[in-house]
Amino acid sequence: xxKGIVGIDVGGxxxxxxxxxxxxxxxRINIPSHAQAGMDRSLQQIKLAIAPFKKKAACIGVGIAGxxxxxxxxxxxxxxxxxxxxxxxxxxxxxxxxxxVRVLNDVNAICLGEWKYGVARGYDNxxxxxxxxxxxxxxxxxxRLLFGANGFAGEFGHTTITLKGPMCICGHRGHLERYAGAKxxxxxxxxxxxxxxxxxxxxxVLTPExxxxxxxxxxxxxxEVFSEVGYYIGIGIANILALFDPDIVVISGGIARAGxxxxxxxxxxxxxxxxxxxxxxxxxxxxKLGDDAGILGAALFAQLTKKQALI
Amino acid sequence: xxKGIVGIDVGGxxxxxxxxxxxxxxxRINIPSHAQAGMDRSLQQIKLAIAPFKKKAACIGVGIAGxxxxxxxxxxxxxxxxxxxxxxxxxxxxxxxxxxVRVLNDVNAICLGEWKYGVARGYDNxxxxxxxxxxxxxxxxxxRLLFGANGFAGEFGHTTITLKGPMCICGHRGHLERYAGAKxxxxxxxxxxxxxxxxxxxxxVLTPExxxxxxxxxxxxxxEVFSEVGYYIGIGIANILALFDPDIVVISGGIARAGxxxxxxxxxxxxxxxxxxxxxxxxxxxxKLGDDAGILGAALFAQLTKKQALI
Numbered sequence: 001x002x003k004g005i006v007g008i009d010v011g012g013x014x015x016x017x018x019x020x021x022x023x024x025x026x027x028r029i030n031i032p033s034h035a036q037a038g039m040d041r042s043l044q045q046i047k048l049a050i051a052p053f054k055k056k057a058a059c060i061g062v063g064i065a066g067x068x069x070x071x072x073x074x075x076x077x078x079x080x081x082x083x084x085x086x087x088x089x090x091x092x093x094x095x096x097x098x099x100x101v102r103v104l105n106d107v108n109a110i111c112l113g114e115w116k117y118g119v120a121r122g123y124d125n126x127x128x129x130x131x132x133x134x135x136x137x138x139x140x141x142x143x144r145l146l147f148g149a150n151g152f153a154g155e156f157g158h159t160t161i162t163l164k165g166p167m168c169i170c171g172h173r174g175h176l177e178r179y180a181g182a183k184x185x186x187x188x189x190x191x192x193x194x195x196x197x198x199x200x201x202x203x204x205v206l207t208p209e210x211x212x213x214x215x216x217x218x219x220x221x222x223x224e225v226f227s228e229v230g231y232y233i234g235i236g237i238a239n240i241l242a243l244f245d246p247d248i249v250v251i252s253g254g255i256a257r258a259g260x261x262x263x264x265x266x267x268x269x270x271x272x273x274x275x276x277x278x279x280x281x282x283x284x285x286x287x288k289l290g291d292d293a294g295i296l297g298a299a300l301f302a303q304l305t306k307k308q309a310l311i
Numbered sequence: 312x313x314k315g316i317v318g319i320d321v322g323g324x325x326x327x328x329x330x331x332x333x334x335x336x337x338x339r340i341n342i343p344s345h346a347q348a349g350m351d352r353s354l355q356q357i358k359l360a361i362a363p364f365k366k367k368a369a370c371i372g373v374g375i376a377g378x379x380x381x382x383x384x385x386x387x388x389x390x391x392x393x394x395x396x397x398x399x400x401x402x403x404x405x406x407x408x409x410x411x412v413r414v415l416n417d418v419n420a421i422c423l424g425e426w427k428y429g430v431a432r433g434y435d436n437x438x439x440x441x442x443x444x445x446x447x448x449x450x451x452x453x454x455r456l457l458f459g460a461n462g463f464a465g466e467f468g469h470t471t472i473t474l475k476g477p478m479c480i481c482g483h484r485g486h487l488e489r490y491a492g493a494k495x496x497x498x499x500x501x502x503x504x505x506x507x508x509x510x511x512x513x514x515x516v517l518t519p520e521x522x523x524x525x526x527x528x529x530x531x532x533x534x535e536v537f538s539e540v541g542y543y544i545g546i547g548i549a550n551i552l553a554l555f556d557p558d559i560v561v562i563s564g565g566i567a568r569a570g571x572x573x574x575x576x577x578x579x580x581x582x583x584x585x586x587x588x589x590x591x592x593x594x595x596x597x598x599k600l601g602d603d604a605g606i607l608g609a610a611l612f613a614q615l616t617k618k619q620a621l622i
Contacts, residue, residue, distance in 0.1 A: 067590055076590060125460050137554070141452040142619070148556020149436050150591045155553040158586040160546055162474040162485070170586055174473070235471055242466040243448070243554060245459020275469040275481055279378055279387060280461045308453070 003058045006050055007299030009106060009291070010042075010064045011035075012080030016291060017049035019056065020299045023117045025292060027053070039083040046089075047096055059100040060093060061302030063109030063294045065136075067151045071306065073103040076151060079134075102302045106294055107154065108145055110252055110287070111138035113297030119288040120248050127240050128250040128287070129156045131208075131233075135177040139244055144308045145301075157181070161235050179232035182208050182255070185225060192221045212258035226258065227265045234269025241274045241282060252287035259286075314369045317361055318610030320417060320602070321353075321375040322346075323391030327602060328360035330367065331610045334428045336603060338364070350394035357400075358407055370411040371404060372613030374420030374605045376447075378462045382617065384414040387462060390445075413613045417605055418465065419456055421563055421598070422449035424608030430599040431559050438551050439561040439598070440467045442519075442544075446488040450555055455619045456612075468492065472546050490543035493519050493566070496536060503532045523569035537569070538576045545580025552585045552593060563598035570597075 004021040010033055017029045029049050034041045050060060066078030073090020075081075093101040104112075111120075111128040120126040120140075129137040135157030139146040146153040157177030158170055165174025169181075178184055185208045189200055198221035199214050200206060215222035237249055255262060267284055271277060287293060303310055315332040321344060328340045340360050345352045361371060377389030384401020386392075401412040415423075422431075422439040431437040431451075440448040446468030450457040457464040468488030469481055476485025480492075489495055496519045500511055509532035510525050511517060526533035548560055566573060578595055582588055598604060614621055 067587065077587075123460075125457075125464075139452075139554070141450075141457050142455045144453045144455065146436075146452050146555070149434075149558040149593065150556055150587075152552070152556040152587060152591065153436075153554065155556075155586055159550040159553050160473075160584070161471055163472060163476075163546065165474075172584055172586075235474065239470040239550070240554075241463070242470045243450070243464065243551075244457070245461055245463040245466075247460040273471070273483055275466055275483075276378065276388075276461075276463060280463065282460065 003056060004053075005299040005302050006053045006057045006060045007295040007297070007302070008046065008049060008060070008062045009109065009294035009298060010046060010062060010081070011106070012065070015045055015049045016295055017053070018295045018299070019053040020296060023296065025295065033081070035081045037082070039081070039087065042081050042084070043092065047093070050093070050097060054097050054099070057097070057099055059102070059302040060097065061109070061298035061300070062089060062093070062101065062103045063106040063298040064089070064103060065106045068103055068105045069151055070102065070104045070108075070147055073101060075103065100302065102304070104298065104301050105138070105151065107136035107138045108147070109297035109301060110293040111140060111250075111297065112145060112300050113289055113293035113295070114250055114252070114287050115140055116300050117289060117296055118293055119285055120250055123247040125244065125246040126248055126250065127154075127244050127246040128252055131180060131182075131251060131253040131255040133182050135180050139246070141244065156236060156240070159236065159239065161232065161239070176232060176236040180229055180236075185211065185229055185255075188228065189221060189225045192224060196221050198222065208255045209258075212255060212261050215261040216259070223261070226261045230262055230265025231269045234266045235273055237266065237270045237284060238273035241270065241280070247282065249282065249284045250287050251284070252293065256286040313367075315364075315367060316610040316613050317364045317368045317371045318606040318608070318613070319357065319360060319371070319373045320420065320605035320609060321357060321373060321392070322417070323376070326356055326360045327606055328364070329606045329610070330364040331607060334607065336606065344392070346392045348393070350392070350398065353392055353395075354403065358404070361404070361408060365408050365410070368408070368410055370413070370613040371408065372420070372609035372611070373400060373404070373412065373414045374417040374609040375400070375414060376417045379414055379416045380462055381413065381415045381419075381458055384412060386414065411613065413615070415609065415612050416449070416462065418447035418449045419458070420608035420612060421604040422451060422561075422608065423456060423611050424600055424604030424606070425561055425563070425598050426451055427611050428600060428607055429604055430596050431561055434558040436555065436557040437559055437561065438465075438555050438557040439563055442491060442493075442562060442564040442566040444493050446491050450557070452555065467547060467551070470547065470550065472543065472550070487543060487547040491540055491547075496522065496540055496566075499539065500532060500536045503535060507532050509533065519566045520569075523566060523572050526572040527570070534572070537572045541573055541576025542580045545577045546584055548577065548581045548595060549584035552581065552591070556591075558593060560593065560595045561598050562595070563604065567597040
C-alpha cells in the first residue's frame, strides 16, 4: 500500500483519526478519548487511534483544542483534556511510532483543511470561526496560518464587543462567546419562551440546531433568537474585517448549517457595520468539509515545514 | 556617491522625503503637500520631493494614508489627499524617474520601520497603532506585513468595543477611535473642566499632548482623562491580543510619548482583560523612531519583492 499521512482530531469526547492521501480519506477510526480519565489514559487512546496506520504512515498530524506550541509540538493547556499541561505530545508520539509528528490547535487544523481542500481554497487571507460550545477562531494571513507569539491567535470568542455586556465564562464582560456560544443561544430562547408561545416548548432539551430548525419552520421565538445572535456575530465579523481584511470569512460547526436563518442577519449586520463597504470584496460562507476539515488539516500540517511551505 | 533608496511619507500637510541607506538617513527634504489643491498639484509636490535624489536612487518607496493596493501601487482612496481615487501612483512615478516604485499605507510603513530598525526589531508578530487625529493600525503576522484582501488590514480605530457607544466619525457606534482619537480626548477634558478646576483652563487650544503634560504635573482632570482613555485603549489591545497574539504592541504618534500617564492605565486594563494572561508573553511599548519610522519603512518596502522577501 502506498504511503499516506495520519490526521487526528482529538476532541473532548471522541478521537477521530484517518489515514489520508491529500484530499482523500482512505480509512477512518473513531474511538472515545477518555478525556476526563487523566493524561495517561487519553494518551493511550491517541496511540490506539494511530496504531493501525503506523506501517503505512509517512508522518502524523494531531489537532487538539487548547493552547498549543506548534513549533515544539507541546500542548500547553487543553480545556477538554484533563491533566494536559505543558505536555510534549509530539516527542511522545515520535518515540512510540518513529515517525515525524506535528501538533496544532484544532481550529487551526479546520482552517488549514478548509483552505487547502474546502470552501476557502485559493484565498490568501482567510478567517474561520467555529460556533459550538465555545467560539474558536483561526486566521490565514498572506498565505500563512497565524499562530501568534503564544499560540493564542484567532481567539475570536473572547473579544469584547460591548463593554458592559453580560459576564462570559472566562470572567470578562461582553465577549462574543457570551452571545454566540451554544448554551447562551439556548438560554436566549428559553427567556423568550416565558413570554411567547413557541413550538420549542415541545422539546425537553434544546440545542441551537433544534432552534434553527424551528426558525426555518417559521417559529417566531426561534427566528428572533437567530436574528439577535446573528446581529452579535455580524458585529464581531465587522471587527474581523477591520483588522484582518480577509477575502473570506468561514463559519464552521453545527449551527453553521442553519443556512439563511443565521447567515441573513449575520451578512446584513456586517454590511451595515463594516468600514468602507464600497471599497471591499469579502464573502461570509459556511464551511464545506464538516468533521473532515480537522483531520485533513492536521494531516496537511504534518507535511509542512516550520516555514509553512510544503516539503 | 553610493546608491541608496528614496523613502517618502506623504501626509495631509507635509511631504517628508529622505535619501536613505539601510537605517541611515543621508539627507532629508520637507515640503508642503498641497493636499487640498487637487491631484495634479499634490502629485507635482511628490515629484519635487523625489527629484533631488533621482540620480543616486536605486528605487523609491512611498507611504501614504488611505486604502492602498500595494501589489499594484494604486492609491484607491486617501482621506488626506483631495481627488486621489484609484490613482496608479507607482506607474506615474516610474514613468517620471525610470526607477522601481512601490507604494504602501503610511501606518504599514511606520510598522515596517519600527520592525526592521526600531522597537519591534526581531519579533515575528507585531501590532502597531498610531494615536493621532485618527487611530490607524498595522500588523506583521509570522514575519509578513498584513495587507489583507482590500488593503484594509489593521483598521484598529474602527473596531467596535461597545455596541451602544457614542457615534464615530464613520457613522457607527462605539468604535475605539471615538474614544482615543485626538479630538475626542480633548472633548473629554472639556466636559470635565466644566465640573472641576483644572490648569487646562489656562490654554486657548487644547491638544492631547498638553493634557498629558498637565497629567504628569498632577492635574486631576488631565489624569482622569488619561485613565479613562487608557482604559478604552486597553480594551482594544486585549482584543488585538486575543486575535493576533503579537509578541509586541507598539503605540506610535505624539500621545505615545506621554509615558506612564498613558501606559499605566493601558497596561493595567489589558492585563485584567486579556484571556489566559498566565500563558502569555507580550509587551506594550511606545514607538522609538518618531517620524523616521515612516520614511525608513517606505524605503525598506521599495526593496522588498512581492513575496515580502528582501531582494
